[in-house]
Amino acid sequence: MKDLNIYFHIPYCKAKCRFCSFYVIPGRKSRLEEYFKALQKEIVDHKHTLQNYNIRTIYVGGGTPSLVDSPYVVEVINTIKSNFNIDSFCEISIETNPETITLEKIEDYLSVGVNRISIGLQSTDDQILKFMGRLYTFDEFKERYEIVKNSAISNINLDLIFGIPGLTLELWQQTLEKTIELEPKHISTYSLEIDPDSIFGYLEKRGRFKRMDDNLDRKMYKLSKKVLNNSEFFQYEISNFAANGYECKHNLNIWKGQDYIGFGASSHSRINNMRYNNINSLEKYIDLINTGQSPKENISELSTNDLLNERIILNLRTNRGINLDQINSEFDSEITSNLNSNIDGLLQQKLIKIEKNYLSLTSKGQDLENYVNLQLVNI
Ligand code: SF4
Numbered sequence: 001m002k003d004l005n006i007y008f009h010i011p012y013c014k015a016k017c018r019f020c021s022f023y024v025i026p027g028r029k030s031r032l033e034e035y036f037k038a039l040q041k042e043i044v045d046h047k048h049t050l051q052n053y054n055i056r057t058i059y060v061g062g063g064t065p066s067l068v069d070s071p072y073v074v075e076v077i078n079t080i081k082s083n084f085n086i087d088s089f090c091e092i093s094i095e096t097n098p099e100t101i102t103l104e105k106i107e108d109y110l111s112v113g114v115n116r117i118s119i120g121l122q123s124t125d126d127q128i129l130k131f132m133g134r135l136y137t138f139d140e141f142k143e144r145y146e147i148v149k150n151s152a153i154s155n156i157n158l159d160l161i162f163g164i165p166g167l168t169l170e171l172w173q174q175t176l177e178k179t180i181e182l183e184p185k186h187i188s189t190y191s192l193e194i195d196p197d198s199i200f201g202y203l204e205k206r207g208r209f210k211r212m213d214d215n216l217d218r219k220m221y222k223l224s225k226k227v228l229n230n231s232e233f234f235q236y237e238i239s240n241f242a243a244n245g246y247e248c249k250h251n252l253n254i255w256k257g258q259d260y261i262g263f264g265a266s267s268h269s270r271i272n273n274m275r276y277n278n279i280n281s282l283e284k285y286i287d288l289i290n291t292g293q294s295p296k297e298n299i300s301e302l303s304t305n306d307l308l309n310e311r312i313i314l315n316l317r318t319n320r321g322i323n324l325d326q327i328n329s330e331f332d333s334e335i336t337s338n339l340n341s342n343i344d345g346l347l348q349q350k351l352i353k354i355e356k357n358y359l360s361l362t363s364k365g366q367d368l369e370n371y372v373n374l375q376l377v378n379i
Pocket of ligand 1: 013064
């Protein structure tokens with residue numbers, strides 16, 4: 001049996017955050033019933049094609065999955081469980097936003113085997129939260145957080161964002177410290193990215209938004225590593241820190257190169273050397289599924305070269321890095337020549353290190369990840 005990781009997408013959000021570039025439906029939960037019916041149908045339609053897979057993880061993402069009534073989520077997870085082979089240690093994660101968390105929802109998630117909760121905290125500073133378009137204060141967050149903390153789900157992730165205009169190094173340090181005090185098991189810290197399709201992107205085009213200076217952004221990243229590594233969290237990926245044994249299996253499996261399949265509008269898949277995404281429109285997704293057509297688009301078959309490049313880029317994100325023995329035995333020497341011939345130069349520049357035949361980024365290399373990727377992939 002091959003390993004497989006499942007993602008399903010719930011596109012609804014209360015309002016669009018100003019930094020967000022995901023496919024979301026803000027405000028009204030339009031065609032909710034129909035969407036969930038289509039989602040279930042898409043999953044059941046894969047019953048036979050996925051029989052030879054062992055489902056290692058299930059990830060409920062969005063959007064804001066916790067915005068919809070929990071029975072919808074429960075039903076989809078039950079559908080997955082009853083149609084596929086679920087690994088006995090399957091990690092089942094759900095993304096939530098603080099203001100939508102209730103005791104009833106958490107109990108429902110638990111009843112269906114959810115064992116990891118990710119909460120979008122983003123900041124502990126009320127002004128920054130407001131600036132980003134978040135809908136809660138830090139005190140309100142803490143009230144909802146208590147509900148999760150007092151539940152049987154111990155595996156909690158908190159997401160944070162740095163690089164936001166107005167954020168200082170002192171404020172970022174306080175944010176990290178206050179987050180650590182909450183005793184989650186996992187913390188993700190992302191640098192703010194300005195997507196042209198986000199509200200910040202729109203404001204930037206009109207000269208009404210100024211990005212943070214790159215040097216200060218990198219200082220914040222270094223501070224995250226210092227503060228988190230000095231507490232019980234260890235860095236296992238560029239943006240992710242976990243207490244021992246609490247790495248996110250879903251992401252880790254994908255970074256290691258395992259297959260994943262996405263269900264729902266705008267979800268992405270990479271399975272059987274094929275890559276595709278589902279259509280980026282809730283309306284069209286529902287209509288295609290209801291008329292027995294495929295919602296897949298941008299379907300491409302991955303060449304050996306694509307597979308190698310993807311493996312290099314994904315493996316390099318992790319602190320463990322690239323298993324050179326494995327790569328050199330799996331792929332032809334012709335296509336790994338770029339990788340192997342550029343190693344010495346990158347070692348001299350102190351951008352990579354090799355330990356027990358695993359090639360990984362140094363701290364300096366993490367700041368220049370794109371440059372290192374370009375040196376190692378086969379173009
Ligand atoms: S950041 Fe999250 S909560 Fe905000 S609009 Fe995007 S998906 Fe929704």
